[in-house]
Amino acid sequence: MYFITGGAFNGKKRWVLTKYSYDVNDDCKWYHCYTEKNKYIMTLPYSKESTLVIEGIEKSLEEYLKNGHGTAKDFYDRYLLKLLTWEQQDEKRKLIIIGTDMTKGIVPIDKDVRHFRDELGRLYQKLVQMADDTIIVWFGLGQSLS
Amino acid sequence: MLTFVCGGVRSGKSSWGEKAAEKLRRADGKLIYLATARQSDAEMKNRILLHQRERQAKCAEWTTIEQSIKLETCADFLRNHDILFLDCLTTWLSNEMFKDFNQPVQPKDIKRRIIAAVAALEGACNHVIIISNDLFHEPIPRDKHVYRYIRVLGELHQYFVHHAKTAVKMEAGRPVVMKGEVLR
Numbered sequence: 001m002y003f004i005t006g007g008a009f010n011g012k013k014r015w016v017l018t019k020y021s022y023d024v025n026d027d028c029k030w031y032h033c034y035t036e037k038n039k040y041i042m043t044l045p046y047s048k049e050s051t052l053v054i055e056g057i058e059k060s061l062e063e064y065l066k067n068g069h070g071t072a073k074d075f076y077d078r079y080l081l082k083l084l085t086w087e088q089q090d091e092k093r094k095l096i097i098i099g100t101d102m103t104k105g106i107v108p109i110d111k112d113v114r115h116f117r118d119e120l121g122r123l124y125q126k127l128v129q130m131a132d133d134t135i136i137v138w139f140g141l142g143q144s145l146s
Numbered sequence: 147m148l149t150f151v152c153g154g155v156r157s158g159k160s161s162w163g164e165k166a167a168e169k170l171r172r173a174d175g176k177l178i179y180l181a182t183a184r185q186s187d188a189e190m191k192n193r194i195l196l197h198q199r200e201r202q203a204k205c206a207e208w209t210t211i212e213q214s215i216k217l218e219t220c221a222d223f224l225r226n227h228d229i230l231f232l233d234c235l236t237t238w239l240s241n242e243m244f245k246d247f248n249q250p251v252q253p254k255d256i257k258r259r260i261i262a263a264v265a266a267l268e269g270a271c272n273h274v275i276i277i278s279n280d281l282f283h284e285p286i287p288r289d290k291h292v293y294r295y296i297r298v299l300g301e302l303h304q305y306f307v308h309h310a311k312t313a314v315k316m317e318a319g320r321p322v323v324m325k326g327e328v329l330r
Contacts, residue, residue: 007282009300009310077297083169105284137317139307141324 001084003127006137008100013055015137016096023051023094033059041079045086049091050081052083057099057127058120065116072123084130097127148268148274149326153316159277160197160233162314162321167231171272175227178271179210180220181280182238195235214241218263224270232267235260235278235306237297244291253298260302276306280315 002020004012017024024030029049031041035055041060044052054060064075080097085094103121108114128134134145149166164179171177179201185191189240196302211220217238232238243254268274277315282300286293307313312326321328 007300008286009297009304010282011300013302014304026267101283102285103283110283119287138324139303139313141307141313143324 001087001097001127001131002099003094003124003131003134005101005124005134007104008102010137011140012098012100012137014141015135015140016053016093016098019142020051020094020096023096024053027051028053033057033063038063038079042082045082050090051096052086052094053096053098054083055098057097057123058102061120061123062081062116063117065112065119069115070119072119072126075119076123076126080127097131099124099127148264148306148310149161149173149273149312149314150197150276150303150310151270151275151314151316152280152303154280157316158319159279159316162316162319163201163203163231163233163275163277167229167273167275172227172272174231175225175229175272176230177208178230179208179211180217180230180232180267181210182217182232182234182241182319183243184237189190214238215245216263218266221266221270224267226270226272228271230267230271231277232264232274233277235276236281236299237247237301239302240295243295243298253294256297257305258302261305264306264318276310278303278306 002125004016006012008144027049028051029047030053031044033054046140057093061072061075064070064079083095087093101124103124108117126140128145134143151159151163154225167177181194181197183190183194196221198210211223213220214237217232239256239260243251264274264276278299281296286296307325310325312328313324315322315324
């Protein structure tokens with residue numbers, strides 16, 4: 001799994017389209033968390049394509065946390081673990097997760113936003129730990145953490 | 147030529163950028179400070195005064211131009227060998243975007259206009275140093291205007307980083323060179 005992160009509007013998507021052009025142009029399923037509901041993530045391990053891109057994972061986590069007092073760990077176990085397993089089952093498969101880093105501003109006044117931001121930080125730690133590589137995109141320039 | 151410098155508040159962007167400008171200065175050219183901030187209140191006025199005093203204290207002969215919108219008009223004042231220090235893109239963009247709420251401007255047009263203005267400034271002098279802020283690492287406000295503002299700013303940053311010869315990320319007073327070479 002490859003985890004692509006960085007601030008909002010920093011060109012993360014364009015970075016993926018450019019650097020993984022071979023994988024994402026052909027035989028690829030691109031999943032937008034901002035336009036689709038979380039329940040469809042469950043169907044992704046059954047798709048035929050060999051590359052799977054999840055764009056905007058922060059939005060899925062936000063949706064998940066709205067339905068109760070969940071944590072990043074619950075979210076990871078419920079939605080992402082299966083995708084990592086799916087990737088490992090075939091060496092042709094590649095999972096790319098794009099997530100906006102929202103963890104560096106002022107502490108939000110709203111309790112739910114605070115909780116979301118805390119859990120987002122935890123989720124990203126987990127993703128970095130599980131990823132083959134993590135790329136921080138800074139206005140179009142990518143920096144690998146490995 | 148273009149240098150792009152971006153960082154958080156009080157990360158030392160301006161002072162590092164000013165030093166870089168002084169190093170780039172040529173005997174036959176001027177150092178020009180293009181200030182985009184408006185004196186909207188007493189705090190802003192003090193901030194501007196502080197920047198002016200710091201520049202005076204350094205004894206380098208800075209020429210200050212105060213222009214909050216339509217910066218391309220400053221190109222007329224520039225000579226080929228001048229070094230232009232533009233502080234900063236964040237206030238310039240907000241001046242352009244929010245100058246009149248009754249006459250909303252398309253984000254695309256503003257972006258195009260700012261890119262063209264920088265190209266005009268770059269063409270009229272030896273080197274342009276642009277300072278800007280990093281506002282992209284927190285939950286994006288739902289307000290339509292703020293959202294648009296942050297999106298356009300991010301797109302402009304991507305454009306300028308791509309276009310610049312040198313791009314620097316400031317971290318607590320230290321320049322992290324993301325692209326090109328440090329100015330020596």
